[in-house]
Amino acid sequence: MPTARSLRRPNPITFVLAGILLIGFFIFFFSGNDAASVSAGQGSGRTAASVLSPPSLPFRKSKSNEPQKPPPVVHYYMNNATQTRDPAGNQEKVLILTPLARFYQEYWDNLIKITYPHDLISLGYIIPKTKEGNAAYAALQSQVTKTQSGPKNKRFASVTILRQDTENPLQTQLESERHKMENQKARRAAMAKARNSLLFTTLGPTTSWVMWLDADIVEFPATIIQDLADYDAPIIAPNCFQRYYDEKKKAMDIRPYDYNNWIDSPTAKELAAKMGKDDILLEGYAEMPTYRSLMAMMYDQSADRATKVKLDGVGGAALLVKADVHRDGAMFPPFSFYHLIETEGFAKMAHRLNWDSYGLPNYLVYHYNE
Amino acid sequence: MHRHAYSNGQVAYPSVGGSGTFSIQPHKFQPRSQPGSLRRRRTLIQRILLVGGLFFTALFFFYPDLRPNLGSGPLSYLSSSDDAQLETVRYYDLSNVQGTARGWEREERILLCAPLRDASPHLDMFFGHLRNLTYPHNLIDLAFLVGDSKDNTLSKLHDKLEELQANPDPKQQFGEVSIMEKDFGQKVNQDVESRHGFAAQAGRRKSMAQARNWLLSAALRPTHSWVYWRDVDVETAPFTILEDLMRHNKDVIVPNVWRPLPDWLGGEQPYDLNSWQESETALALADTLDEDAVIVEGYAEYATWRPHLAYLRDPYGDPDMEMEIDGVGGVSILAKAKVFRQGAHFPAFSFEKHAETEGFGKMAKRMKFSVVGLPHYTIWHLYEPSVDDIRHMEEMEKERKAKEAEEAAKKERLDKIKDQFDSKSSDWEKEKAEVQNLVQKAKSEEKEKEAEAKEGAKKEEVKKEEAKKEEAKKEEAKKEEAKKPGEQPKQARNFQEPDEIHEVRGYDEKKKAEPKQPENPDAVL
Numbered sequence: 001m002p003t004a005r006s007l008r009r010p011n012p013i014t015f016v017l018a019g020i021l022l023i024g025f026f027i028f029f030f031s032g033n034d035a036a037s038v039s040a041g042q043g044s045g046r047t048a049a050s051v052l053s054p055p056s057l058p059f060r061k062s063k064s065n066e067p068q069k070p071p072p073v074v075h076y077y078m079n080n081a082t083q084t085r086d087p088a089g090n091q092e093k094v095l096i097l098t099p100l101a102r103f104y105q106e107y108w109d110n111l112i113k114i115t116y117p118h119d120l121i122s123l124g125y126i127i128p129k130t131k132e133g134n135a136a137y138a139a140l141q142s143q144v145t146k147t148q149s150g151p152k153n154k155r156f157a158s159v160t161i162l163r164q165d166t167e168n169p170l171q172t173q174l175e176s177e178r179h180k181m182e183n184q185k186a187r188r189a190a191m192a193k194a195r196n197s198l199l200f201t202t203l204g205p206t207t208s209w210v211m212w213l214d215a216d217i218v219e220f221p222a223t224i225i226q227d228l229a230d231y232d233a234p235i236i237a238p239n240c241f242q243r244y245y246d247e248k249k250k251a252m253d254i255r256p257y258d259y260n261n262w263i264d265s266p267t268a269k270e271l272a273a274k275m276g277k278d279d280i281l282l283e284g285y286a287e288m289p290t291y292r293s294l295m296a297m298m299y300d301q302s303a304d305r306a307t308k309v310k311l312d313g314v315g316g317a318a319l320l321v322k323a324d325v326h327r328d329g330a331m332f333p334p335f336s337f338y339h340l341i342e343t344e345g346f347a348k349m350a351h352r353l354n355w356d357s358y359g360l361p362n363y364l365v366y367h368y369n370e
Numbered sequence: 371m372h373r374h375a376y377s378n379g380q381v382a383y384p385s386v387g388g389s390g391t392f393s394i395q396p397h398k399f400q401p402r403s404q405p406g407s408l409r410r411r412r413t414l415i416q417r418i419l420l421v422g423g424l425f426f427t428a429l430f431f432f433y434p435d436l437r438p439n440l441g442s443g444p445l446s447y448l449s450s451s452d453d454a455q456l457e458t459v460r461y462y463d464l465s466n467v468q469g470t471a472r473g474w475e476r477e478e479r480i481l482l483c484a485p486l487r488d489a490s491p492h493l494d495m496f497f498g499h500l501r502n503l504t505y506p507h508n509l510i511d512l513a514f515l516v517g518d519s520k521d522n523t524l525s526k527l528h529d530k531l532e533e534l535q536a537n538p539d540p541k542q543q544f545g546e547v548s549i550m551e552k553d554f555g556q557k558v559n560q561d562v563e564s565r566h567g568f569a570a571q572a573g574r575r576k577s578m579a580q581a582r583n584w585l586l587s588a589a590l591r592p593t594h595s596w597v598y599w600r601d602v603d604v605e606t607a608p609f610t611i612l613e614d615l616m617r618h619n620k621d622v623i624v625p626n627v628w629r630p631l632p633d634w635l636g637g638e639q640p641y642d643l644n645s646w647q648e649s650e651t652a653l654a655l656a657d658t659l660d661e662d663a664v665i666v667e668g669y670a671e672y673a674t675w676r677p678h679l680a681y682l683r684d685p686y687g688d689p690d691m692e693m694e695i696d697g698v699g700g701v702s703i704l705a706k707a708k709v710f711r712q713g714a715h716f717p718a719f720s721f722e723k724h725a726e727t728e729g730f731g732k733m734a735k736r737m738k739f740s741v742v743g744l745p746h747y748t749i750w751h752l753y754e755p756s757v758d759d760i761r762h763m764e765e766m767e768k769e770r771k772a773k774e775a776e777e778a779a780k781k782e783r784l785d786k787i788k789d790q791f792d793s794k795s796s797d798w799e800k801e802k803a804e805v806q807n808l809v810q811k812a813k814s815e816e817k818e819k820e821a822e823a824k825e826g827a828k829k830e831e832v833k834k835e836e837a838k839k840e841e842a843k844k845e846e847a848k849k850e851e852a853k854k855p856g857e858q859p860k861q862a863r864n865f866q867e868p869d870e871i872h873e874v875r876g877y878d879e880k881k882k883a884e885p886k887q888p889e890n891p892d893a894v895l
Contacts, residue, residue: 052546196713
């Protein structure tokens with residue numbers, strides 16, 4: 001009789017047990033999923049065992065109560081760091097590098113919207129030790145902490161933040177001062193050094209792509225990495241524009257911003273031939289007309305977004321580079337290299353190493369408007 | 371809503387994670403006489419919840435992005451304590467890693483880079499050097515690039531490194547140890563002959579540069595203050611080399627590199643000719659060459675007349691003496707990490723007509739870094755006999771054997787002759803001796819008389835004669851020396867370096883009458 005009765009009127013304890021079981025099941029079901037992906041990643045070298053490891057990998061903190069183990073001997077199979085048209089499918093790691101002077105929230109908001117798997121993305125920042133830099137550092141740090149303790153699938157594989165003493169004689173980042181021609185060489189040399197310092201300390205043996213993205217690029221497509229990688233170009237730059245309020249039309253409009261993406265001209269070559277060894281050619285200054293074909297001027301709203309042109313000089317606003325290009329030694333010359341400096345010199349140096357640069361005139365990213 | 375349906379305070383249905391699972395059905399003591407409509411509504415709501423639960427479970431399963439973030443509650447610690455150990459954010463301050471003269475006191479980390487290919491025979495020696503380094507080992511990170519190796523370099527390297535790190539003394543363990551494997555598909559052989567052939571140089575130097583850059587860019591970290599490049603085939607070097615070079619506090623610094631030679635080649639010889647000072651001739655030459663040409667030092671094809679660090683060595687010179695140089699050799703370079711951070715590298719293209727380490731020197735100079743060589747601080751590279759040397763050695767061996775055989779034959783013949791004519795010759799000897807004695811006595815008597823008279827005059831004559839003889843000798847010697855360079859070019863093509871040294875050494879050391887140099891004073895350290 002008791003059995004029949006319990007069937008008819010179940011004991012409340014049964015329900016309690018069932019509930020606990022159910023909750024346990026849910027927790028196991030969901031967290032088990034995450035754990036699985038983490039442990040799967042370990043095999044492919046996604047985490048490092050020691051703090052002494054490439055900054056492009058997260059590492060396991062050593063427990064304080066454990067005796068210190070000697071750092072392990074680690075093999076990196078650099079033949080496997082491929083660069084293909086389908087980077088996400090091939091689990092290729094991307095390093096996004098940003099020299100940071102000012103922090104714009106829009107930049108970060110766009111960054112975390114990137115659809116490329118975040119566990120394949122490492123971020124690298126270099127920030128000058130100035131008052132402005134300190135503010136940017138604090139802002140960045142709070143955002144990084146927020147994202148890296150947020151949902152696991154939104155977390156980036158690793159974040160490296162470098163500080164450096166600035167040797168830039170210019171104390172102000174004001175646009176008018178920054179763009180004065182006589183200040184340009186010193187400014188861009190310092191910028192080149194900052195870029196190189198950032199690049200060569202964060203580029204790991206497993207990195208496949210390096211994405212240069214300036215901190216003042218406040219709007220870009222979320223699929224930018226996949227889009228640019230799809231061209232399978234060693235160096236590829238989208239067109240950098242700026243949104244502004246047109247007083248005449250009384251409406252928002254866009255205008256070209258980055259003039260460092262160009263195709264060389266005979267005039268520029270002649271100018272260069274007459275110059276001293278340490279002089280540099282600059283783009284976008286009326287005092288020095290070069291008659292180069294600027295990619296910024298090639299934008300055509302109605303044309304195909306996929307159009308690709310070959311470039312001789314590139315800008316650093318947004319730039320996707322195969323890691324092999326940098327590994328071969330292509331860097332941002334902080335000196336006059338064929339009368340070019342920084343990113344433009346980089347394109348030239350890459351060219352000397354037999355890597356070509358391309359641009360996408362109709363694929364836009366937007367610069368902050370001060 | 372349904373909560374209000376039961377005003378007795380019971381929660382009607384369970385919610386996930388809630389504590390109200392107690393009353394999924396009506397309370398035990400609920401009167402059974404419940405209206406049918408209410409019961410039906412309850413079952414309906416039950417079903418809706420069930421379906422909803424299943425739907426969300428499926429949704430969250432397939433679209434993990436949509437899962438709510440519950441934060442890191444106590445439960446997440448239970449489920450993934452592993453994850454909390456994972457650190458993803460790193461902060462570094464580059465102004466702490468600029469490199470100073472007394473790096474070991476400030477715990478400055480050094481990255482030791484060694485590119486390897488088919489190097490397994492040298493590894494034992496190299497690890498011996500590593501163990502003996504006096505710089506704190508835990509501050510040294512090791513990075514190797516192994517590429518296109520056909521021998522067991524990789525496995526041997528791995529075993530050796532494991533052995534090194536397994537040392538129970540934590541002070542003997544090194545820091546980060548990484549082995550990069552990358553095949554560039556180089557076609558040039560690594561043996562001495564093809565390595566130093568002139569035609570192969572430019573291409574070889576460029577691919578070596580590529581390998582160096584790959585290694586450096588993958589291994590350089592924000593924690594490094596110094597980078598030390600070291601070839602594995604260095605035979606002898608002071609254990610304190612890192613501190614010795616660091617003490618100078620220069621951006622880029624190299625020691626002098628020589629190599630020991632067998633005695634018949636002169637005992638020792640400058641090895642690394644890539645450390646030099648720029649010359650006007652070389653600059654003029656560079657201007658005449660096309661964009662991709664690479665000037666390589668130590669070949670007759672490009673006469674640059676540059677002062678080489680190697681030739682300026684004085685075994686008794688001050689080892690701390692510095693010399694400004696423009697091109698550097700890659701056997702042993704200590705550079706501040708900031709040099710590489712700021713972009714200087716080993717050009718794998720023609721940079722100001724130079725590639726690899728020489729191009730690196732040029733580039734560092736261009737970036738206004740100090741580049742210095744130590745002419746009297748010497749390390750010794752391994753001597754690997756070239757094909758010509760081996761042939762020469764074989765010939766010498768043959769000659770020696772032939773000579774021995776000849777001498778043996780001669781001796782035999784003489785012995786035979788002696789045996790045959792022994793008795794007679796002894797007779798002769800006796801008689802001869804007696805006759806000679808007589809003659810001598812007579813002569814000596816005569817001489818004593820004459821001697822006094824002639825002495826003064828004779829002395830002068832003898833002096834004159836001697837002077838003449840000496841002059842003749844000197845002339846002969848000059849002629850010989852003049853001949854020498856003419857004879858040698860035949861060999862010069864295949865075996866450049868030693869010959870060049872012969873020429874240079876020729877003048878210097880013949881005059882000095884060679885007080886045999888003490889065996890490598892630095893090497894014994």
